[in-house]
Amino acid sequence: MNPAREFLLNAAAKSVDLAHRKIIRKNMDHYEVRLAEGVARFADWEGARDVCSAIKDDAIEHLGDYLKQFEAKVKARGGVVFWAETAEEARDYVANLARDRGVKRVVKSKSMVTEEIHLTSALERAGCEVLETDLGEYIVQLRNEPPYHIVTPAMHLTRKEIYETFKEKLPGITTDEPVELVAAARRVMREFFFSAEMGISGANFLVADSGMIALTTNEGNARLGTALPRIHVVVTGIEKVVPKLSDLGILWPTLAGAATGQSLSAYNTLIGGPRRQNEVDGPEEFHVVLLDNGRTALLAESEQREALKCIRCGACLNNCPVYRQIGGHAYGTTYQGPIGSVLTPHFRGHDFDHLSYASSLCGACTAGCPVKIDLHHHLLRNRRNAVQNSRPLLERIAFRLFRWTMLSSARYTWFAGIGKKLATLLRGTAFDPLREWNRYRTPPQMPKKSFRQMWRDGDV
Amino acid sequence: MLPRVALFIPCFVDQVCPQVGVDMARVLRRIGCEIWFPEDQTCCGQPAFNTGYWQDARQLAARFLKVFDKAEVVVGPSGSCVAMVRKFYPELLHSTFGLEKFFEFSEFLLKYNMEDVGASFPHKVTVHDSCHANRELGIRQGPRKLLKNVRGLELIEMRDSDECCGFGGTFSVKFGAISAAMGDVKTGNAEQTQADFVTAVDPSCLMHIDGILRKKRSPMKTIHLASILASEAAQ
Numbered sequence: 001m002n003p004a005r006e007f008l009l010n011a012a013a014k015s016v017d018l019a020h021r022k023i024i025r026k027n028m029d030h031y032e033v034r035l036a037e038g039v040a041r042f043a044d045w046e047g048a049r050d051v052c053s054a055i056k057d058d059a060i061e062h063l064g065d066y067l068k069q070f071e072a073k074v075k076a077r078g079g080v081v082f083w084a085e086t087a088e089e090a091r092d093y094v095a096n097l098a099r100d101r102g103v104k105r106v107v108k109s110k111s112m113v114t115e116e117i118h119l120t121s122a123l124e125r126a127g128c129e130v131l132e133t134d135l136g137e138y139i140v141q142l143r144n145e146p147p148y149h150i151v152t153p154a155m156h157l158t159r160k161e162i163y164e165t166f167k168e169k170l171p172g173i174t175t176d177e178p179v180e181l182v183a184a185a186r187r188v189m190r191e192f193f194f195s196a197e198m199g200i201s202g203a204n205f206l207v208a209d210s211g212m213i214a215l216t217t218n219e220g221n222a223r224l225g226t227a228l229p230r231i232h233v234v235v236t237g238i239e240k241v242v243p244k245l246s247d248l249g250i251l252w253p254t255l256a257g258a259a260t261g262q263s264l265s266a267y268n269t270l271i272g273g274p275r276r277q278n279e280v281d282g283p284e285e286f287h288v289v290l291l292d293n294g295r296t297a298l299l300a301e302s303e304q305r306e307a308l309k310c311i312r313c314g315a316c317l318n319n320c321p322v323y324r325q326i327g328g329h330a331y332g333t334t335y336q337g338p339i340g341s342v343l344t345p346h347f348r349g350h351d352f353d354h355l356s357y358a359s360s361l362c363g364a365c366t367a368g369c370p371v372k373i374d375l376h377h378h379l380l381r382n383r384r385n386a387v388q389n390s391r392p393l394l395e396r397i398a399f400r401l402f403r404w405t406m407l408s409s410a411r412y413t414w415f416a417g418i419g420k421k422l423a424t425l426l427r428g429t430a431f432d433p434l435r436e437w438n439r440y441r442t443p444p445q446m447p448k449k450s451f452r453q454m455w456r457d458g459d460v
Numbered sequence: 461m462l463p464r465v466a467l468f469i470p471c472f473v474d475q476v477c478p479q480v481g482v483d484m485a486r487v488l489r490r491i492g493c494e495i496w497f498p499e500d501q502t503c504c505g506q507p508a509f510n511t512g513y514w515q516d517a518r519q520l521a522a523r524f525l526k527v528f529d530k531a532e533v534v535v536g537p538s539g540s541c542v543a544m545v546r547k548f549y550p551e552l553l554h555s556t557f558g559l560e561k562f563f564e565f566s567e568f569l570l571k572y573n574m575e576d577v578g579a580s581f582p583h584k585v586t587v588h589d590s591c592h593a594n595r596e597l598g599i600r601q602g603p604r605k606l607l608k609n610v611r612g613l614e615l616i617e618m619r620d621s622d623e624c625c626g627f628g629g630t631f632s633v634k635f636g637a638i639s640a641a642m643g644d645v646k647t648g649n650a651e652q653t654q655a656d657f658v659t660a661v662d663p664s665c666l667m668h669i670d671g672i673l674r675k676k677r678s679p680m681k682t683i684h685l686a687s688i689l690a691s692e693a694a695q
């Protein structure tokens with residue numbers, strides 16, 4: 001099935017699934033309360049958004065320079081930087097490294113980029129056991145599901161469902177008490193943390209002037225996963241670079257505020273390279289994989305490149321009334337919601353153009369984005385691109401006809417009259433163009449006279 | 461001095477809910493505006509633009525501006541159509557020339573300090589904030605100010621009044637199920653207020669909300685802000 005058809009069916013199924021809708025609602029209500037508290041902690045939230053937006057604008061405008069700066073610093077400290085143009089190159093690099101170094105166990109901290117390139121299955125094919133160490137990510141891993149949300153991957157699950165999953169996959173689970181479930185996951189993870197030879201993380205930011213990666217988590221798992229194993233591999237998109245260390249002073253709290261309403265996430269870490277002499281911990285090897293995978297192509301589009309500013313806070317998903325009905329899995333993409341709909345046609349091609357249309361263009365996404373990406377206007381531009389790259393012939397003709405009609409008020413009046421008669425005639429038949437409308441809504445009662453008729457007749 | 465106003469009656473208002481246009485005209489006359497209706501107007505091009513057919517939309521936009529060339533001030537009863545002109549024409553035509561004279565109806569009233577237009581509507585009313593009016597044009601408090609000055613009207617806020625109702629033009633046809641689910645949430649919030657009417661500054665939202673309410677057999681009704689403001693006390 002093509003992605004467009006699949007999306008349509010999945011989205012429709014989710015839209016009528018009231019139990020599913022209730023879970024998301026509840027989570028989003030919770031988020032709204034936290035977000036309001038988070039925003040209230042800022043003296044000037046709008047000002048913070050402006051500053052973050054400007055920082056990322058600068059970063060994207062000079063991406064190449066900042067990346068080179070970053071690379072030089074990392075190398076100077078003994079790290080390795082690998083530029084991967086495609087998902088395959090990135091996957092192969094990490095899988096070969098694992099094979100080379102005889103890695104058997106890999107711990108991962110949450111990273112959407114590794115989802116994007118399907119890294120886990122590549123490592124498994126290379127003979128590794130791979131464990132997700134973010135609790136939400138671990139839960140969806142146990143269930144063989146992709147993340148449902150870029151920040152909260154298991155948001156769609158009830159406690160009962162999580163309990164069922166654990167009972168099935170882990171020995172000795174007897175209650176659905178969250179404390180016990182977390183303890184069970186922790187036992188598995190601890191064991192893994194100490195035996196893994198490779199730790200993989202993403203990066204929330206790459207700091208150019210210091211050559212450091214900035215990591216943010218709430219569970220502290222990234223710290224263990226990047227400090228204990230012998231090898232640390234960072235897999236990240238090239239757009240994550242920011243100019244200065246001091247930029248984090250505003251980026252960190254704004255990210256936390258937009259993502260979860262926290263003043264700051266619980267653990268914020270800066271990592272600059274492998275363990276140095278007379279340091280007690282840290283990995284012996286430090287690799288950064290800088291992934292392109294369509295990003296420079298988007299960078300070349302001056303009109304839309306600002307979509308690369310995204311700091312993956314998830315706010316646009318939470319604010320999106322479409323996401324709130326259909327959830328993350330219906331999209332069939334790594335990045336869901338508004339930002340996913342903006343990026344995916346650029347990253348994965350025109351097979352995903354339909355996502356640009358799956359929006360009412362209400363603008364709630366744009367209103368909340370902490371780096372002020374004009375999300376819903378990019379959806380409009382994506383639609384324009386889609387049309388330029390071929391749309392159904394019938395639709396093309398329809399709009400040509402629409403234009404021709406509307407270019408003359410006489411034609412417009414004539415067609416409107418015919419249209420109304422036709423709509424009444426066809427109602428309830430297979431040819432009814434308003435079938436989708438009538439299925440979910442009662443059609444409006446049509447007036448006898450149009451406004452212009454009333455104006456002419458002196459009724460106004 | 462109030463300006464002479466050209467009526468912008470979007471094609472959709474013209475054909476489906478002309479009463480909204482009539483009511484807007486009545487209010488404008490009542491406050492002392494002279495009005496005229498450029499009969500050559502058709503469509504601002506929004507459907508084509510929103511679907512990605514910018515070439516087609518561009519020609520309609522150029523024509524639209526020509527029709528209103530002579531107008532001093534243009535007022536329309538639809539947030540999304542006015543947003544199309546003021547916010548999207550610049551991207552489409554690479555120019556903002558002549559766009560600042562276009563106003564959404566409530567915006568126009570407040571610009572000329574007409575907070576009380578002498579209306580009377582003794583009912584409970586809740587407001588839906590239409591997305592284009594709210595987020596593209598910044599129309600949020602204005603309609604409430606106007607409603608507060610209506611005799612007998614009780615304004616009851618619904619939760620998430622600024623969440624999209626799910627219409628979105630062709631979105632409601634292409635993705636009927638998602639659109640209906642959004643409408644379901646919206647009407648649910650509106651019904652919880654137990655108001656008699658839900659109002660908005662965008663007739664297309666109201667048509668969609670009305671269609672869902674009637675499908676649900678809800679007693680709640682929809683009414684455009686212009687129609688509330690046009691109501692007068694029975695003599």
Ligand code: SF4
Pocket residue numbers: 258309310311312313314315316317339365368369370371372373375
């Ligand atoms: S587009 Fe904006 S709101 Fe959405 S995830 Fe990215 S930064 Fe957050």
